[in-house]
Amino acid sequence: MLIRFTVENFLSFNERTDFNMIASEEGRHPHHVVKKKSENEISLLRSSVIYGANASGKSNLIKAMAFAREFIVEGIEKKKAVRVEPFRLDKGNFKRPSRFEFEFRYKGKQYAYGYSVDRSKVHEEWLFEFGHEIEVAIFERKENHIDFNFEHDAFSNISEDDKQRLRYEAKGTRDNLLFLTNCEERNITYLESVYEWFDDILNIIFPRTELLSLPFFIESNEDMEKFFKGILEWFDFRIKNIKIEEIDFENFDGIPKQLKESIRKDFLNDHEKKGIGIFSDRQGVNYVFKKDEEGILRVLRLTTIRSDKDGQEVLFEISEESDGTRRVIDLLPTIMALRGESVFIVDEIENSLHPLLVRGLFDLVLNNAMFGTSQGQLIASTHEVHLLDIKHLFRKDEIWFIEKDRHGQSHAYSLAKTNVEDLDLIKGYLNGRFGAIPFIRNTKELGWED
Incomplete structure (x- = not known):
């Protein structure tokens, strides 16, 4: 402390x-x-x-x-x-x-x-x-x-x-x-x-500090999803849950081709079997790139789940959420870390x-x-x-x-x-x-x- x-x-x-x-x-x-x-x-x-x-x-x-x-x-x-x-x-x-x-x-x-x-x-x-x-x-x-x-x-x-x-x-x-x-x-x-x-x-x-991406955090801490869900309920964002989707990198079209090729080279040329990196697009949305144990490159994408008037689940891209909601989601790993002995100065x-x-x-x-x-x-x-x-x-x-x-x-x-x-x-x-x-x-x- x-x-x-x-x-x-x-x-x-x-x-x-x-x-x-x-x-x-x-x-x-x-x-x-x-x-x-x-x-x-x-x-x-x-x-x-x-x-x-x-x-x-x-x-x-x-x-x-x-x-x-x-x-x-x-x-x-x-x-x-x-x-x-x-x-x-x-x-x-x-x-x-x-x-x-x-x-x-x-x-x-x-x-x-x-x-x-x-x-x-x-x-x-x-x-x-x-x-x-x-x-x-x-x-x-x-x-x-x-x-x-x-x-x-x-x-x-x-x-x-x-x-x-x-x-x-x-x-x-x-x-x-x-x-x-x-x-x-x-x-x-x-x-x-x-x-x-x-x-x-x-x-x-x-x-302007780049915060640790929530998909990265959940990927590294599989038991944290329940905690994050509870925090979102506390703030009453009407978000029912959050979901991490895995997308094959080759089928991902969310970034320019030139940047995609650069990321492919960086990750696939890395001798480590596993690896994780983060990319932010122009809207400030973070994507987590993951190379699995087989050396296959995937994208982890965060989506939010809301309910429509009939109670059916509807998925939203994080880019569709407000700046305030996205900022709180960015801060979730920080909030979690405060349960331990971390000191955060913001x-x-x-x-x-x-x-x-x-x-x-x-x-x-x-x-x-x-x-x-x-x-x-x-x-x-x-x-x-x-x-x-x-x-x-x-x-x-x-x-x-x-x-x-x-x-x-x-x-x-x-x-x-x-x-x-x-x-x-x-x-x-x-x-x-x-x-x-x-x-x-x-x-x-x-x-x-x-």
Whole structure:
């Protein structure tokens, strides 16, 4: 679970800015909190929404998380410049590294991992395990030197030869590469659970992000169809069921011939007996191509099933569904993953969705029994004011605001820091009570009127 993210000198964040998922002492909606199991742990929230005007920096906060994660997971080629973007409204910042840190809980341990980097090299990198009033270093890097705490249980039973190898790999880590990333590339397993959290657990979705296709997900998880059917009923789309059809690739005419030939070559020239790929057409409809064990190429096509007035089933192409219905269907694998321990951070979650669907999504994840023991987290930026409901939907500590000051710097703060018990939140927000809204001048002041 994500505990805290910190960013400094990146995009519109000049000074250190913290965003956290730590539960306050608030008593409202206690089932939204994953309670700490010991004094060494922290009680954490399962969801959060982030508000702010256009260009306030709310998307920049998510971009900061995305950059920090990508640099860890993807690494960088030798001699390439790091694509870090410092705060540009302070000339001195180009000489100052950008700083990122994640605090998270995974496999029963709480970690703080972070680094500072400019366009040429990593200046600092650190990994700590922490608990109640304790913090123990696992490794610390300053420029090209890395110190290890071999007493930590991450290195339990490490031999002297392996210590020497670890020091050797540390010394050989390129200036522009993180040591954690180097460990993954060099198959060094002592820190693999930390890397795994970033690679497998933390997921960041932007409006244009290609989501895992539902046919792919169902094909890989045969017992999931019942779950997806229940979700569609929850949203009341009048969809009776979903169906995955297998079509022989040679008989499939849904894509241009030239592209079809390219796909045929790519798949059939692949030496692997089995394989799966995804293609999106101009309408945004995903098709999954599957090469079976016999090397035969097939297309998996998703259709929806509705009932006509006589109760007879009628099949619909997914392209015939509304943008909102298709968006929810695209999000179904994400919703399913939230039953586990995945962390999903979504920019502009209301994209193509009706306000009531957005509310219904959070209501489902937070209040439906199937998510009752979940440690998954859903964090989203939004403009949707109807989510500002601390009586029926959210706790105060689940609502955050991002606001820019007159120097162009973004700042983050939680509603939990304000006294709003008797306030109409929607009216207060739109009236600027919490900042984080656009300032729109009177058109008369702009000289547009005679």
